[in-house]
Amino acid sequence: MSSRPFEFESTPTGTKVRVRVRGNDVLAIPLINRGTAFTKAQRDSLRLNGLMPSGIVSIEGQISRVYQQFLEQPDALSKNVYLSAMRDRNEVLFYRLLAEHLEEMLPIVYTPTIGEAIQRYSHWYSRPRGVFLSIDDPDGIENAFLNYGLEPEDVDLVVATDSEGILGIGDQGVGGVQIAIGKLSVYTAAAGIHPRRAIPVVLDVGTDNLALLNDELYLGVRHARVRGERYDAFIDTFVEVTTRLYPKAMLHWEDFGASNAHRILDRYRNDICTFNDDVQGTAAVVAAAALAGVKATGERMSDQRIVVHGAGTAGVGIANLLRDIMIREGSSPEEANARFWCLGSRGLITEALGDRVRPFQKPYARTDADVQGWRLDVEGRIGLADVVRNTHPTILIGTSGQPGTFTEAIVRDMAAHTRNPIIMPLSNPTSLSEGVPERIVDWTHGKAMIATGSPFAPVTFHQRTYEIAQANNALVFPGLGLGVAVCGASRVSDGMIAAASEAIAGISQVTRPEMPLLPSIRQLRYVSATVALAVVRAAQEEGLATVEVDEPVQAVYQRMWHPVYPDLEVV
The missing domain is CATH 3.40.50.720 (NAD(P)-binding Rossmann-like Domain)
Incomplete structure (x- = not known):
């Protein structure tokens, strides 16, 4: 019997989710939490009674409420933060809202607003998303992926950045994880890639951004960006582990610097399923x-x-x-x-x-x-x-x-x-x-x-x-x-x-x-x-x-x- 808190299954009538957790543990998992849309029977069986108001609201009613809240945000960055918080609370609702207002919201969850969110990542840090890999711990790459909790057949996409060439704003260190998260939001909203079948990754190899290195709140490794043989060995290890653990996944490279983007793509493109969006x-x-x-x-x-x-x-x-x-x-x-x-x-x-x-x-x-x-x-x-x-x-x-x-x-x-x-x-x-x-x-x-x-x-x-x-x-x-x-x-x-x-x-x-x-x-x-x-x-x-x-x-x-x-x- 599976020990996972939940799992999805495709059936002839659509998708079904099996839920093993109860109470607040249900509300803490964004992909299964549906907030006020839980029915009376679901609340009874999942031990949710008393953990939310008694009113039951359809997803259409929820969309009406959250879209109004979105419109009330004072600027683009505030809208980005609001949507991020919604995704951390209820992913289905987030993607439904995004799909229904894609033209309006794409510049908020992706370029250009994502650039501001990246720059403020360490100061506005809240809930972690993705896999954080450090060049100072290459032996920890496999364990980090295993901790993420997905099986080999569960993954269609791995989006990785080393954050050196972010959106015209340059080296942003560990904050670049936000661009990988933003890309995956678009993959899901635009093409229906299941949000549970994709992994955002930041390859933290240091930063040459002196403002970040001198910021006491900066969350990345604190040294200059590593280059040369040690960098290449780290990338090699990352690729080997990723393709071994997730053999069916496409490896998407994002916002690497000009000196590495073409070189990395050329190194691996004939051997694995890989793609560089910038190139x-x-x-x-x-x-x-x-x-x-x-x-x-x-x-x-x-x-x-x-x-x-x-x-x-x-x-x-x-x-x-x-x-x-x-x-x-x-x-x-x-x-x-x-x-x-x-x-x-x-x-x-x-x-x-x-x-x-x-x-x-x-x-x-x-x-x-x-x-x-x-x-x-x-x-x-x-x-x-x-x-x-x-x-x-x-x-x-x-x-x-x-x-x-x-x-x-x-x-x-x-x-x-x-x-x-x-x-x-x-x-x-x-x-x-x-x-x-x-x-x-x-x-x-x-x-x-x-x-x-x-x-x-x-x-x-x-x-x-x-x-x-x-x-x-x-x-x-x-x-x-x-x-x-x-x-x-x-x-x-x-x-x-x-x-x-x-x-x-x-x-x-x-x-x-x-x-x-x-x-x-x-x-x-x-x-x-x-x-x-x-x-x-x-x-x-x-x-x-x-x-x-x-x-x-x-x-x-x-x-x-x-x-x-x-x-x-x-x-």
């Missing part, structure tokens, strides 16, 4: 926007000239996926590489920069012959304006974190040589965006097709309303994780990522510049299911599916958890 998720959603725009012009991706301003983790990840799409269209790798001009902090990436070019940037380094004869604003440095002037790009992507760098002169120059320029200022938050949609629409006389990293209001130009698409990774990663879980994919391949992009682009159906390049967050549940279906089929075609899926549509639908109170059996 592959960002690439997939941006590629989806680009595909939708290119299809609207009647061209192919292989026909495009693409400038990436900000060739870091995200920027090069985007370039890599767009290059793969070109190769799938029939271009050679050399022909595809030649369609990109990538800029870093020193301007255009060229072979002349030598060792200052990172390994993952080298495929896009331009030769002296490529830039011979160019007219430059500043001799010896090739900036964004120089690249746009000399290449006449059709797609301009910003992942630089440098606000306002898509200037009027640059945008007008681009528009002068392209019928419908695709312009994507993607840096978050809004204050770091490379350009403002209202100005871009004006400077291009309404010709630009735009996607941004942060949400922007619609723009009116010459009596036409332009819906501004937000290139939110939430359009990709939840459906990817769901698809992997449905088919038991042994790896996450480039073909599966490309299939996700193409599925999203297919939903968009753009025909005019004022139409959004991407689906709305309001459609997130549908988008996630569509992405999952495309991922399952791609995995099957590539021989990566370990579970036979005869009816993919039904399999995806059945796997999606719905936030309703399940049948309850008292044992």
